[in-house]
Every structure is written in structure tokens, then in C-alpha cells.
Amino acid sequence: MKTPKAVLFDFWNTLMRTGTDRNKGIRGLLEIAENPREVTVDQIREVADELILVTKPIRAVLMEFTQRQFDRNLFDRTGLIVDLTDEELDRSFIKNVLTPEIEPGAVKTFKALHDSGFKVGVVSNSVLCGDAISSIMAKYDMLKYADFVMTSADYGFRKPHPQIFKTAIAKAGHNPDEIWFVGDWIRHDIVGAQGAGMTGVWYNPNEAPAEDIVPDIEIKSLLEIPERLHV
The missing domain is CATH 1.10.150 (DNA polymerase; domain 1)
Incomplete structure (x- = not known):
């Protein structure tokens, strides 16, 4: 497994939890x-x-x-x-409507990756456009560490559709095998990322069963990402 040059993240329930009212x-x-x-x-x-x-x-x-x-x-x-x-x-x-709450370790992880020269991006299934997601990230002082933010509202395709991953790879500017994709939804984030040739990093803080899907990496804390990359 190659050391990545870019790390991309799902948003909801990976970087940010939310409820609705x-x-x-x-x-x-x-x-x-x-x-x-x-x-x-x-x-x-x-x-x-x-x-x-x-x-x-x-x-x-x-x-x-x-x-x-x-x-x-x-x-x-x-x-x-x-x-x-x-x-x-x-x-x-x-x-x-939303009650966002940042996931533990999200800002530290983004900062560590950004400061160490990794390309950092967000690829989210969301009814909200990227500017709206960016505004939430800015509120928690993490937008400045992201190179780009993509949402299905802007691009039309929802994960795990291959097209949204292909566009994310192009925006990251690296080969698929040089990119890690981190997400909590194994059937959308991990299956989609692996299908596009990326390394699928399953964020699984609640230790849910993986069923028949095998992630490349499984983590319980976002801070495991900079730890694994020694940054």
C-alpha cells in the first residue's frame, strides 16, 4: 500500500455529526x-x-x-x-434545521495533513451545495485546511457512483492509488472509493460489523490517520 499524497473525507458522520429539527x-x-x-x-x-x-x-x-x-x-x-x-x-x-457537531479530532487531523503537504478534500453526499458545507467547516476553523469541497448537490452524482469519485480524483491531482478516502458509510464511501482505485479507510468509531465488505484500513478515531502517516 502506497503512502498517500492526498486524503479525502466524507463529511456527514465522518467530520461532522448532525441531527435535524x-x-x-x-x-x-x-x-x-x-x-x-x-x-x-x-x-x-x-x-x-x-x-x-x-x-x-x-x-x-x-x-x-x-x-x-x-x-x-x-x-x-x-x-x-x-x-x-x-x-x-x-x-x-x-x-x-441542522444541529451540527464536529467529530472529535477532525480539525487536528485536517491541520496535521495540510501542514505536512497532503492534499485534503471533502466529498459529501449532501442536499446542500459545497458553499454551504464550506460555511459549516469555516465555523469550526477547518475550511482553511481543505483544498476543495465537493457535494452531490453541486455535481449531481451520489456516492458510490463512480463519476463523483472520478471527479474527486481529478481535483486531487494524483493517481487513485495515491489517495486515501475516509468515510463512515462502508457501502457508499469504501465500496465507491475502492471501485475507483483509491484506498478505502473506514471510519468506524462504533465498531459496526463490516458484513461482506473488506476495507483497506479501519480506524476508530480520525487521529489515527496522521498517526499512521507519522505527521
Whole structure:
């Protein structure tokens, strides 16, 4: 196994944990929207639930239905008028719906890799665009250590689709066998990375069973990455 020249990371549940509070999100939406039809929280939730349900088959074939597409459908269906840019809507979603919490060791790992000359990137299945994910990373002072941030919302393909990994490899600027890919979802992150020729590093802090998949490396802490690379 070659020493890598680049280390790429999944985002959600690898670098950042998160929960969601949909009711808070809907209440926050009603605070910023004009509501000429006087739709209720329950009516908005009903439309949102339907959209979530019908988008599952889209994601099942590894294509993304973005938060911005979701918002446009939701607003037109409910008659809500929201005078915000897409970027402002993303920030509102992060503030009102998500409850991000940084994974232990994430910032130290990024800094150690960056300062030692490794290319560092993020490749995430996310309804949010890369700029929105970058804003979360900046809040925790880790964006400055990343060379690039990719999300399925921007690139259309969801992991483990080969195309998103091929693009990540091109952005990393190294051969696949010179890249480690770190992620918690073994069937998306590890299978996809290995299929693209990268070294699959399974982040498995809860010691979940691997079933029939064999990662190249398994770690319980992100800090094991700089330790293994002696940086």
C-alpha cells in the first residue's frame, strides 16, 4: 500500500455529526416567508413529507435532489413567498434545521495533513451545495485546511457512483492509488472509493460489523490517520 499524497473525507458522520429539527425549520421558514394562503405548520409538513418520499427513488439511483430544488417545489406548492437568495436559504436551513457537531479530532487531523503537504478534500453526499458545507467547516476553523469541497448537490452524482469519485480524483491531482478516502458509510464511501482505485479507510468509531465488505484500513478515531502517516 502506497503512502498517500492526498486524503479525502466524507463529511456527514465522518467530520461532522448532525441531527435535524424539522419543526424548528418550518417555524423558522414561516418567520421569514410571506404566507398569503395562511398555510399551517402541519400543511407545510405534509407537502415536505411527500417530497421527501418521492425523492427517495432519485437518490436510490445515485442522483441528487438538492435542497434548492426541494425549496422551490415546497414554496410553489404552499404559496410561500421567500425573498432570499439561494445562499441565504442554505444558511437558514443550516441554522434552523441542522444541529451540527464536529467529530472529535477532525480539525487536528485536517491541520496535521495540510501542514505536512497532503492534499485534503471533502466529498459529501449532501442536499446542500459545497458553499454551504464550506460555511459549516469555516465555523469550526477547518475550511482553511481543505483544498476543495465537493457535494452531490453541486455535481449531481451520489456516492458510490463512480463519476463523483472520478471527479474527486481529478481535483486531487494524483493517481487513485495515491489517495486515501475516509468515510463512515462502508457501502457508499469504501465500496465507491475502492471501485475507483483509491484506498478505502473506514471510519468506524462504533465498531459496526463490516458484513461482506473488506476495507483497506479501519480506524476508530480520525487521529489515527496522521498517526499512521507519522505527521
